[in-house]
Amino acid sequence: ARLANQIAAGEVVERPASVIKELVENSLDAGADKIDLEIDRGGHKRILIRDNGSGIARDELELALSRHATSKISCLDDLEQIMSLGFRGEALASISSVARLTLTSKPATQSEAWQAKAEGRDMAVQLQPTAHPDGTSVEVLDLFFNTPARRKFLRSEKTEFQHIDETLKRIALSRFDVAFSLKHNGKLLRHYPKANTEASRQKRVALVCSAGFGEHALNIQSQYQGLHLHGWLAVQSSNTPDHQYFYVNGRMMRDKLIHHAIRQAFEGLLPPEGHAAYVLYLQLDAREVDVNVHPAKHEVRFHQARLVHDFIFRALQDALNQATA
Ligand code: ADP
Ligand code: MG
Structure with missing residues (x-):
């Protein structure tokens, strides 16, 4: 129970930027070296993240959306070591309880991609085959659509976007080995190519x-x-x-x-x-x-x-x- 409590203590979905943080960390955990974000209306309307990471097998899609289903931890000792990245096993579950979430994934070893949709708290998950390159996409529509109280706390589109931008900057400065891009309302605003040399790292810092x-x-x-x-x-x-x-x-x-x-x-x-x-x-x-x-x-x-x-x-x-x- 202690582990469960420690795990539950983490705040997850406060605003669009916190969704982005959790989703990007999942992509990094999955070993992605290319992560693309598309945001509409400061993330209130739509957040889409696509990565080229290890993917989620068809049979694990539903599990990935359920609370405390993490593939990343087995005992308390691990907690200390992997604290930096998602360890709580509740990000996807929490996000899908306050938005319309679509998880699409294809591990390299699986011949076709599968998609799981979850909407609101009832969590009825539907699975269907689809087309998708190796890796994972998560689409989050209508954040807080079913929690008007929280929706009220959302700031302007511009402010929420600034939080998202800042979240991505912090991550981009910690992972020069990963390429990131960020579109807002259809416009490509940030593009941080992979930076493997000292000169290209400094270039990213300048960007x-x-x-x-x-x-x-x-x-x-x-x-x-x-x-x-x-x-x-x-x-x-x-x-x-x-x-x-x-x-x-x-x-x-x-x-x-x-x-x-x-x-x-x-x-x-x-x-x-x-x-x-x-x-x-x-x-x-x-x-x-x-x-x-x-x-x-x-x-x-x-x-x-x-x-x-x-x-x-x-x-x-x-x-x-x-x-x-
Ligand atoms: P946690 O990251 O703490 O394990 P999450 O709710 O964020 O919990 O994710 C649940 C599980 O879904 C992860 O443990 C992982 O197995 C899988 N998963 C989520 N996002 C991705 C992704 N982008 N690529 C591969 N697997 C993912
Ligand atoms: Mg996570």
Whole structure:
């Protein structure tokens, strides 16, 4: 029961962006290296995701839509290890209980594709054969159609799209090995090709975070006592949105200690109208850090907090000093 409770604690369907997050994570879990999203009307009307991952066998389609049916966990120990990606086994079930969901899939080993449709809470699932390339598509129509109270909480199309865009950016900065695209109302707005070289990774960062990270980004590479930091720094003008992304062992974090170290490193170096922008990746032994189990909190606790803080501060300060010298 403890596992079930921990699992149930995760928030799932809050708004269109949370649907996108869950669906993209499923595609990543399935080993996809190409993920395409089509959104209509900020996701209220329609969300479609297509991946080229391992697919779901015909006989497992219905199961994939049922609550606590996860193929990814067998005991509590696993929970710690795969916390970063969908571990709760309820995303598809939760989404299909508040929308009209169509799951279409074809594993490479199966000769034809199959489609399962679920609508609302009664969960009567219909199966039929269809055409689809290897991989999976999930279409989510009319989000919250049967829960007017929740529907009321949806913001404007523009605001919901911004949340979706931000969700995709965070993921795109953590998976350079996967190509992503995003269409809104039929228009291709984002396209992040696979980035397998340092130069193409920096290009993706510039695409995601806008111009400041182009030519003028400052490259960070630093290592000390099992800590490894790499990424990019830039100064952006105050009237552009914040681009501050920090990943700890591949997961995005917003953490006071990290924030403090970065702010301190920039102290006195920012022009009056500028603010610090960064995309940074810290790698360290997983046993040296506790990640809050709540997936939305982005909090982290380092066992050697002082060491980590000073390491980040020093790595950035050195790079900044060299650049401004
Ligand atoms: P979880 O991801 O926690 O296992 P979900 O409800 O998100 O739970 O998904 C249920 C199951 O459906 C997954 O365990 C997986 O087996 C299957 N699944 C979902 N999406 C995909 C996908 N895009 N490709 C392959 N399998 C998928
Ligand atoms: Mg999942």
